[in-house]
Amino acid sequence: MKVEQIYTGCLAQGAYYIESNGEAAIIDPLREVQPYIDMAKKRGAKIKYIFETHFHADFVSGHVDLAKKTGATIVYGPTKMKTGFEALIGEDGQIFELGEAKVKLIHTPGHTMESSCFLLIDEKGKEKAIFTGDTLFIGDVGRPDLAQHVIADLTEEKLAGYLFDSLRNKIMPLSDDLIVYPAHGAGSACGKNLSKETSDTLGNQKKTNYALNPNLTKEQFIKELLTGLTTPPSYFPKNVLMNIQGYESIDEVLEKGTKALSVNAFDVVANETSALILDTRSATDFAKGFIPNSINIGIDGSFAVWVGTLIPDIKQEILIVADKGREQEVVTRLARVGYDNAIGYLEGGFEAWKASGKEIDTIPTVSAEQLAEIRAKNPNINILDVRKASEYYSEHVIDAINAPLDYINDSMVLVDKKKTYYVHCxxxxxxxxFVSILKARGYENLVNVDGGFSAIKNSGKFKVSDYVCPTTML
Structure with a gap:
């Protein structure tokens, strides 16, 4: 029997490959499914099942394409939702044969109503591992406030109560030596404080995970779970619906999005459509020159999450500017969160645009040392801190204004177009x-601080606050 975790850092997401005696199962696959198919083929195995722990919100699963390409059966836990594709709706306790191993479905409502875990039993009948989806993370549990964005009467309090019962009655009685394999790790918005570790024993989680504390009453559990939850990204409910209803094939999305456009063709499409120009190069390269009105979300970061947070319309047409050779990667990572309407990329990248003599724009940038010199001459300069409110209140430059990127429409209200702001994260x-989005909306007096708060603090030239308890947070 083989178990392999396939972890994708930019989404903090874990998919799983299980194999026994020539039969394989994939748990919570990503949108691009060819790697799973290639893995099974290389090992001489046939993909028999696609186990989905729930209807995901933070990414679009690859279940539909994978089933079409392999003939595998899609399996969900008990649900009344009608899917737009053929799926087996399993029962609590149902056993699935996989080669000489077995997989047991354990219905664990709470994160969502259909949430289920899958218990892996080896060829000798020993329970070896449990794939917990968003029911149980390492150090945390799944947030219970997502399903209500799709089904209104599923309040977060009601779901938190269900989760308490699921953990106490279904998970905690299991053996301590079980390996816990969750769907997410640190960085995911599906929980509050996930560990950087991506697996652990259930016994250790019983000792260290607050949610498995046997002394917590249900009321205490609910209060603890709901305290500190931030608003989930706006694209979450849209991803849920795509995962329930189905979606366009990833092959078609890639074909459309990786269409090479010459400089002139790119310019024509940009002017004749409502397409957003998304520049995915590094912040440093973008600052030196970019196509006017384009926005910068760098591919080498939490790209998909920021796209989903900052581009409100999941059906938005997108034109891509990327480093050479990374165009398909960009389209793939957009598709992972349901942005399927990339309509082409700039052939030759920004350098081709610049060489053509077409108009370009730049972002002024200063170092932390230069910022200190500017402030020494004018102590009243405006410093804008676009980190999350929790980061800001933990530690920040004295008198800096907090304008979190993740609430950019609210943050814009704090910015006066007539004044100059030095912006850092x-x-x-x-x-x-942040600067690129505001510049595209007509804000011309924004200066980026190279290296951000880390460089500012390390310069030793700024007074930094200790923790301040917030009265209000954006």
């Missing part, structure tokens, strides 16, 4: 995204 990724 933690390291420079988010601040460039």
């Amino acid at each position: 933690a390291g420079g990724y988010r601040s460039m995204t």
Whole structure:
């Protein structure tokens, strides 16, 4: 029997490959399914099942394409939802034969009503591992406030109560030596405080995970679970619906999105459509020159999450500017969160645009040392901190204004177009995204701080606050 975790850092998501005696199963596959098919083929195995722990919100699963290409059966836990594709709706306790191994479905409502875990039993009948989806993370559990965005009467309090019962009655009685394989790790918005570890024993989780504390009453559990939850990204409900109803084939999405457009063709499409120009190069390269009105979300970061947070319309047509050779990667990572309407990329990248003599724009940038010199001459300069409110209140430059990128429409209200602002985040990724979006909306007096708060603090030239308890947070 083989078990392999396939972890994708930018989504903090774990998919799983299980194999026994020539039969394989994939748990919570990503949108691009060819790697799973290739893995099984290389090992001489046939993919028999696609186990889905729930209707995912933070990414579009590859279940539909994988089933079409392999003939595998899609399996969900008990649900009244009608899917737009053929699926087996399993029962609590149902056993699925996989080669000489077995997989047991354990219905664990709470994160969502259909949420289920899959218990792996080896060829000798020993329970070896449990794939917990968003029911149980390492150090945390799944947030219970997502399903209500799709089904209104499923309140977060009601779901939190269901999750308490699922954990106490279905998970905690299991053996301590079980390996827990969750769907997400640190960085995911599906929980509050996930560990960087991506697996652990259930016994250790019983000792260290607050949610498995046997002394917590249901009321205490609900209060603890709901305290500190932030608003989930706006694309989550849209991804849920795609996962329930089905979607366009990834092959068609890639074919459409990786269409090479010459400089002139790119310019024509940009002017004749409502397409958004998305520049995925590094913040440093973008600052030196970019196509006017394009926005920067760098591919080498939490790209998909920021796309989903900052581009409100999941059906938005997108034109891509990318580093050479990374165009398909960009289209794939857009599709992972349901942005299927990339309509082409700039052939030759920004350098081709620049060489053609067409108009370009730049973002002024200063180092932390230069910012200190500017502030020494004018102590009243405006410093804009676009980190999350929790980061800001933990530690920030005295008198800096907090304008979180993840609430950019609210944050824009804090910016006066007539004034100059020096913008920073933690390291420079988010601040460039913030500046590019505002610049595209007519804000011309924004200066990016290279290296962000880290460079500012390390310069030793700024007074940094200790923790301040917030009264209000964006």
